[in-house]
Amino acid sequence: MxxxxxxxxxxxxxxxxxxxxxxxxxxxxxxxxxxxxxxxxxxxxxxxxxxxxxxxxxxxxxxxxxxxxxxxxxxxxxxxxxxxxxxxxxxxxxxxxxxxxxxxxxxxxxxxxxxxxxxxxxxxxxxxxxxxxxxxxxxxxxxxxxxxxxxxxxxxxxxVVLVGVVIRRGLAGVRQTGEALDRRAAHELDPLPLAPVPVEMQPFVRSVNALLARVGQLLQAEQAFAAQAGHELRTPLAAARAQAQRLLAHTGDEGLQERVRSLLRQIDRLTRTSERLLDLARLRGGAALRRSALDLAELARLVVSDFGGEGAAVSVRVVAPPPVLQADADLLALALRNLVENALRHGRTPVVVEVAPGRLTVLDAGAGVSPEEWERLARPFERGATPAGGTGLGLALVAQVARAHGAELRAAQAPGGGFAVTLEWPRPR
Structure with a gap:
């Protein structure tokens, strides 16, 4: 309606x-x-x-x-x-x-x-x-x-005009409250002020404040659980990996070595999951961004260099020299690394990181996913119907980083074929 x-x-x-x-x-x-x-x-x-x-x-x-x-x-x-x-x-x-x-x-x-x-x-x-x-x-x-x-x-x-002016002034407090709520970041759950709102609308604002308080409590519980689980898993996982590596080094049985390598892969998967949980807990907890002047092209080259073992499978293409951006370099690098990993794991090579003013795009030669499927995959612990492994947290983390930086995360079929995932910042007015 x-x-x-x-x-x-x-x-x-x-x-x-x-x-x-x-x-x-x-x-x-x-x-x-x-x-x-x-x-x-x-x-x-x-x-x-x-x-x-x-x-x-x-x-x-x-x-x-x-x-x-x-x-x-x-x-x-x-x-x-x-x-x-x-x-x-x-x-x-x-x-x-x-x-x-x-x-x-x-x-x-x-x-x-x-x-x-x-x-x-x-x-x-x-x-x-x-x-x-x-x-x-x-x-x-x-x-x-x-x-x-x-x-x-x-x-x-x-x-008509005078009544409209009187009503508009009477509802100015409600409009200001709505605009203040729209401007809030996702982690800002402080109660709304009652002072500018008319008495008749204050019960509604109180209900919204009660809902914000409940959402805040649920988020705090979720963040505390994720952070605690990540911290608690880190030490035993590191110890388990060390023991598995020692076992792999001291055994000559090929069958046992293969089982140990499989165990190491599972431990590494659990380690990545715990690290992603800690990153998500930090972002959702509203941790302040460590903003600094950042060159997107340099960031892209630095991230791609971590995939040197892929050979020519990952490359950087600078469409136009991007302006300096105020952003958290560590978080943006983490988000870009996740996108490249997803492209290598679920798409087809070659993978290209395209840099343009206010835009970072990761392109691969795969078929991609539908918009409905993409919306689902951006939620935590959601995975696509592919045989490739994954934690189901990568895109959720990228989406959280994008929101924290005021950017938009979107995906679409590339004009020349393939699939493109883009982080785009709004143009300055």
Whole structure:
């Protein structure tokens, strides 16, 4: 599943909540506005009807109804005035000639699309009918609601930015803690500080600290066991080898000599395993690197010279003069020696150590392994399906040396055929 951003999720959820609250508040205001506007306009209709009742009009039966003409304009309110006999005496220019609300009692009424106010004088001589189109009220309230919604459209982008800034600052402590954890080396298992982290996230950080403590205890136990086992094995193995060599020197039996040589090979294998265990324990224990200026080409030549018995099987090729590198020469030599031994043992000759700026590559003519198999072999005590011997610690040691130096260990098929294992340092920025 794709990882989701907590910051983005909170930002859009808060903006959505603010938008919903604004819309809900606007709708609530619209309901209140409709009610209050209705009361005000109903009162205005009644007041208009009362004023019409006191206008001077002719009561002559022969008089024609008067029409209020004030020029063309949009008339939102129309009115009619009737005499005691129900005859129309006065009307607005858009009011119909037929009576509005003829059978309606005095008061406020809804008549089709109209809101109608009907008032009759106490003496019964005159009756006024004033009507307003309900469409006008709906239009007024709608325009008011739209006026309330416009700020939301303007402020919403600003709200997105401001909410994002507030959340980003609130989560700054969490981000700093994560970045500090990413920058840590593999052996740095000190607890994370709680101070910069919000209170809600502190239980999570405490759990991480507890996990780091447990991992540290397990690593310490593993390192102590490996170091102790290596130290304890070194002396008896040296003594056993000395006794086997003495036995080989003082016996003339060919069969017994062959058995002693086999014993010596097994003792040497155990010795290499104990030495590798000690090296791994030192690296995993976070031992400080003894860094110094190092020429990779000189290091490669020095390591290859240890394989002089191989003749032309191992050689050095300098692609370009490498810059001076700050590194632990002993550990890098140990890693390179392991890679060359693996190439000789599991690959095919010739083996070439290629030196380039920030890169050491060991190439052999073998078929190599798949990426999945390579990932497995880089773990301690993992061996490939080959008849050649080995401890299963060589690549694990090389990977540990690479991590300690900030380099990357990778393997791939060589462009010209064969298999290539590379130690590469990142380019300086």
């Amino acid at each position: 794709k990882a989701r951003s907590l910051e983005a999720g909170l930002r859009w959820r808060l903006v959505a909540v603010l938008t919903l609250l604004w819309v809900a508040g606007t709708l609530g205001a619209g309901v209140a506005l409709w009610h209050e506007t209705g009361e005000v306009l109903d009162s205005a209709l009644a007041e208009t009807a009362q004023r019409l009742l006191v206008l001077p009009l002719q009561d002559d039966e022969a008089a024609t109804p008067r029409v209020a003409e004030v020029g063309e304009h949009e008339e939102r309110v129309i009115y009619q005035v009737f005499d005691a006999r129900g005859r129309l005496r006065l009307r607005s220019h858009e009011a119909p000639e037929e009576p509005l609300g003829q059978d309606l009692a005095d008061g406020l009424h809804r008549l089709g699309p109209w809101r109608v106010a009907v008032i009759t004088r106490d003496d019964g001589r005159r009756r006024a009918v004033v009507a307003e189109a309900l469409e006008h009220r709906v239009e007024s309230v709608t325009e008011s609601l739209l006026a309330l919604m416009w700020p939301l459209a303007v402020l919403l982008p600003a709200a």
